[in-house]
Amino acid sequence: MYKISFKPQKVPQIRTKYRTIKTQIPSPSFHNLYRRLSKYDAALKDVQLPILWDKAENSSVSDKDGNRWIDFTSSIFVTNSGHGNKEIKRGIIGQLNKPLLHSYIYPTEVKTEFLEELINITPDFCEKAYLFSAGTEATECALRIIRAYGQTFKKQRKVIVSFQGAMHGVTLGAEFLRGKPAALENIGYKDPYIYLLPFPLPWENHGSKKYDWSARFHQDMAVLKKQGLNFKDIAGFMVETFRGWGAIFYPKAYIQELAKFARKNKSLVAIDDIQGGLGRTGKLFAYEHYSIKPDLLCLGKGLSGSLPMSAILGRAKIVELPGVGDNTHSTHSGNPLSCAAALANLRYIRKHKLADTARIKGRILFGGLNKIKKKFSKRISYISGNGLIAAVLFKDPETGKPDAEFTSRVCERAMQKGLFLVHTWRESIKIAPPLTIPVVALKEGIKVLEESIAEIDHEN
Numbered sequence: 325m326y327k328i329s330f331k332p333q334k335v336p337q338i339r340t341k342y343r344t345i346k347t348q349i350p351s352p353s354f355h356n357l358y359r360r361l362s363k364y365d366a367a368l369k370d371v372q373l374p375i376l377w378d379k380a381e382n383s384s385v386s387d388k389d390g391n392r393w394i395d396f397t398s399s400i401f402v403t404n405s406g407h408g409n410k411e412i413k414r415g416i417i418g419q420l421n422k423p424l425l426h427s428y429i430y431p432t433e434v435k436t437e438f439l440e441e442l443i444n445i446t447p448d449f450c451e452k453a454y455l456f457s458a459g460t461e462a463t464e465c466a467l468r469i470i471r472a473y474g475q476t477f478k479k480q481r482k483v484i485v486s487f488q489g490a491m492h493g494v495t496l497g498a499e500f501l502r503g504k505p506a507a508l509e510n511i512g513y514k515d516p517y518i519y520l521l522p523f524p525l526p527w528e529n530h531g532s533k534k535y536d537w538s539a540r541f542h543q544d545m546a547v548l549k550k551q552g553l554n555f556k557d558i559a560g561f562m563v564e565t566f567r568g569w570g571a572i573f574y575p576k577a578y579i580q581e582l583a584k585f586a587r588k589n590k591s592l593v594a595i596d597d598i599q600g601g602l603g604r605t606g607k608l609f610a611y612e613h614y615s616i617k618p619d620l621l622c623l624g625k626g627l628s629g630s631l632p633m634s635a636i637l638g639r640a641k642i643v644e645l646p647g648v649g650d651n652t653h654s655t656h657s658g659n660p661l662s663c664a665a666a667l668a669n670l671r672y673i674r675k676h677k678l679a680d681t682a683r684i685k686g687r688i689l690f691g692g693l694n695k696i697k698k699k700f701s702k703r704i705s706y707i708s709g710n711g712l713i714a715a716v717l718f719k720d721p722e723t724g725k726p727d728a729e730f731t732s733r734v735c736e737r738a739m740q741k742g743l744f745l746v747h748t749w750r751e752s753i754k755i756a757p758p759l760t761i762p763v764v765a766l767k768e769g770i771k772v773l774e775e776s777i778a779e780i781d782h783e784n
């Protein structure tokens with residue numbers, strides 16, 4: 325695996341309206357801070373790129389040395405409304421000055437206003453919500469709700485069908501729903517009531533428009549049946565709106581068939597829209613691309629666009645089933661500062677029609693990416709995504725196999741040139757700028773990406 329250097333490197337200086345690179349990269353201040361932090365921060369090994377975050381405004385991230393990047397990450401798909409959004413800041417400051425910084429689950433005005441706004445902008449089936457801090461708590465709660473629902477039929481109706489490798493968070497339930505063998509081995513056991521479908525990669529149709537994705541769903545279900553699954557034991561399905569690492573959407577017919585099957589089988593469909601929700605994909609909720617009606621909706625990340633906030637929503641009679649019961653809040657659920665941030669954020673998204681913005685700017689993004697793909701057809705195997713979430717998948721020109729090393733080198737080069745991409749450690753880079761990014765900055769970022777690919781291709 326290619327290791328991006330954390331030692332300062334001499335790189336060409338850059339100064340444009342949206343980018344400044346004036347020191348070695350990684351910068352001296354990154355290097356110093358990294359040395360201090362690495363003594364104590366156990367998670368530092370997971371840092372994707374060696375950039376010190378000092379300030380972030382709209383679609384720019386700056387360090388302490390005066391370097392400035394165009395941000396194509398939105399932190400990690402959080403700041404849909406722009407970094408340091410003024411209206412979100414105003415909401416937080418108002419709450420700070422009250423002051424009311426914590427209130428456990430007691431009623432507050434700000435939580436009431438936030439929930440009213442949330443229920444107002446979400447689809448009809450979202451009648452009530454539980455609030456949490458992390459996305460993983462919301463997906464974990466989905467698991468409990470689905471099981472409680474299954475119990476209203478019969479004791480064994482506990483099965484949840486999810487997708488191999490799906491990202492639902494880092495808690496144990498989320499790990500079971502993902503089913504990554506190494507993680508399960510470490511945990512020491514599996515949840516016997518979770519069955520995993522393979523993710524239907526769109527290129528598995530080998531380019532044939534006639535490929536029957538509905539039939540494919542049933543074939544995959546038949547495999548689970550052979551593994552011992554009784555369909556009548558399925559309490560629900562858990563569906564991430566797209567495959568995270570590659571922003572790869574499911575074939576629409578596959579998900580529609582899944583929803584049809586679930587309805588007929590009286591199983592719930594829970595949507596994990598934690599990454600795709602709140603306008604990112606050109607629709608307010610990413611699952612809307614599939615034209616289905618789910619039962620549960622998990623939101624996080626872009627819900628507050630800043631402070632920790634996640635939620636699960638659904639019909640009152642489902643989310644309030646006995647058995648979901650005692651485990652539906654944690655210490656920081658509905659924290660007043662997070663509620664203030666999320667309230668201001670939702671109002672901003674609605675007022676500025678950010679889903680439409682993402683759709684329009686998405687055309688520019690995908691127009692640019694498709695041109696790059698044509699130019700580097702030997703290097704790029706796939707472009708995926710919707711709106712302002714995209715991924716570029718790289719391959720080895722000789723073998724055609726996924727090329728994670730080339731991808732890391734492109735990320736590193738882009739960083740040295742003032743463009744901040746999501747580095748996935750595999751053959752994909754992900755692109756997710758704040759939806760408020762100026763069009764000129766978006767176009768400049770696409771150009772920097774193209775230059776980075778050209779340079780690394782040339783050096784190879």
Ligand SMILES: Cc1ncc(COP(=O)(O)O)c(C=O)c1O
Pocket residue numbers: 457458459460461463491492493494564565568596597598599600624625
């Ligand atoms: C689709 C999806 N679900 C759940 C999560 C977990 O959210 P959190 O990291 O806030 O727990 C993530 C995080 O990346 C995600 O992408």
